[in-house]
Amino acid sequence: MGRPLYVVGNWKMNTTYADAMVVVGEVNNNVQKVKNVTTIYLPPYIWIVPLLEKYPKINIGAQNMYYKEEGAYTGEISPRMLKGVVDYVLLGHSERRSIFKEDNPTINAKLKTALKFNFKPILAIGETRPIGMKSLTDEGISQRIMHSDIIHDLKASARGLTKAEWSRLIIAYEPVWAIGTGKNADGVYAARIVREIRDLIAQLTSREVADKIPILYGGSVNRQNAAEYAGQREIDGVLVGGASLKAKDFSDIVEAFGQSHKWRRDEAN
Ligand code: PGA
Numbered sequence: 605m606g607r608p609l610y611v612v613g614n615w616k617m618n619t620t621y622a623d624a625m626v627v628v629g630e631v632n633n634n635v636q637k638v639k640n641v642t643t644i645y646l647p648p649y650i651w652i653v654p655l656l657e658k659y660p661k662i663n664i665g666a667q668n669m670y671y672k673e674e675g676a677y678t679g680e681i682s683p684r685m686l687k688g689v690v691d692y693v694l695l696g697h698s699e700r701r702s703i704f705k706e707d708n709p710t711i712n713a714k715l716k717t718a719l720k721f722n723f724k725p726i727l728a729i730g731e732t733r734p735i736g737m738k739s740l741t742d743e744g745i746s747q748r749i750m751h752s753d754i755i756h757d758l759k760a761s762a763r764g765l766t767k768a769e770w771s772r773l774i775i776a777y778e779p780v781w782a783i784g785t786g787k788n789a790d791g792v793y794a795a796r797i798v799r800e801i802r803d804l805i806a807q808l809t810s811r812e813v814a815d816k817i818p819i820l821y822g823g824s825v826n827r828q829n830a831a832e833y834a835g836q837r838e839i840d841g842v843l844v845g846g847a848s849l850k851a852k853d854f855s856d857i858v859e860a861f862g863q864s865h866k867w868r869r870d871e872a873n
Contacts, residue, residue, distance in 0.1 A: 608818055827860075
């Protein structure tokens with residue numbers, strides 16, 4: 605059995621009510637035949653309930669969540685409000701880290717709360733500048749990645765998690781320099797970093813746990829480059845921003861991962 609595959613659409617602060625309904629309706633039609641890929645939508649909070657009323661079978665997550673259960677926190681959404689409505693919660697996205705100044709201890713508190721409430725957290729991490737790999741040995745590349753903000757943020761965001769909690773995470777590796785820039789990291793680069801992330805998780809937990817955790821790539825994924833990630837055995841899916849707003853593009857990305865399922869399964873057997 606290989607790991608499950610995920611394609612996640614992070615709509616950010618985009619879409620009207622009408623856009624939201626149309627995108628999901630069209631994607632649903634287009635990807636009906638794609639099995640073995642879990643498609644997850646992360647719409648703005650306000651569209652979550654109407655989307656679920658119209659399309660009760662879709663997988664929905666929140667783009668963010670506060671770590672307190674209730675109280676005087678103007679503008680925030682609590683785990684108790686999301687409970688029973690969404691299954692997934694995205695935490696630590698680079699826009700939350702940079703624009704809204706969320707630091708690792710805050711993300712750690714959110715992550716622990718999300719686990720306590722039995723959500724499936726999607727934890728995002730990524731480096732701000734590309735890691736030079738040219739003319740380095742494999743060991744040299746490992747060292748560079750191990751000393752990067754990727755690993756630092758992963759360790760700090762997930763500090764104190766038990767093995768059982770680790771095994772419930774989905775990791776989104778998203779190089780900050782690739783998000784919304786049109787400059788995607790190539791498949792080989794992304795796969796190399798994902799391998800290092802998995803090795804680190806193995807050190808912190810066990811090889812068995814690390815081998816089960818889905819690790820996605822995100823950053824300027826589109827219908828043209830999706831196959832590049834689907835073709836890497838280390839990468840278990842993608843987190844898509846801009847291209848998830850266009851039904852055709854997003855459907856093609858889901859399709860690309862659907863097509864990769866067969867060789868992944870053959871390889872795992
Ligand atoms: P992008 O965003 O696909 O528009 O680069 C990715 C993300 O922020 O998750």
